[in-house]
Amino acid sequence: MGAHLSDKEPNDIKCWKEAVMNIVGNPDIFTVLRITYDGLNHIGKKIFLDIACCLVGDLKNEAVIFWKAIHPNEVHTAIKNLYLKMLINTSGSSNRLDMHSLV
Structure with a gap:
């Protein structure tokens, strides 16, 4: 909440x-x-769905490169919102994308 x-x-x-x-x-x-x-904006929803569908376990930095090619001015804000809303996180020191199993 x-x-x-x-x-x-x-x-x-x-x-x-x-x-x-x-x-x-x-x-x-x-x-x-x-x-x-x-409550997410359009870009946030796209990034969330990318992670949920195929990027769990992938390196965050590599995914950011991909997203910046498509949405150069909105990626960091969208990712920050996903973290703040606790829809995504990164696992361990490897900086790999992850999300709670309920999501």
């Missing part, structure tokens, strides 16, 4: 209430993950 709300403005009470009601009112993990995914 904290990851989902981390990018919301602290003084935007309506946004926070809606987000909390969406999460609390939907105990199904798929629904909660879908709310988080839907």
Whole structure:
């Protein structure tokens, strides 16, 4: 829940209430993950799906080179948002892309 709300403005009470009601009112993990995914921008969604479908275990730096060729100005922000929303992480010191098994 904290990851989902981390990018919301602290003084935007309506946004926070809606987000909390969406999460609390939907105990199904798929629904909660879908709310988080839907909060990503277009590039973030593409990068997330690339990782989920075929890049888990690949080196992050190699994937970034590929993404920068397609979206040169948005890759680092999109990846940071995926980390902040805890949709992806890197495993160990090898800097390989990973995600939680529920995702």
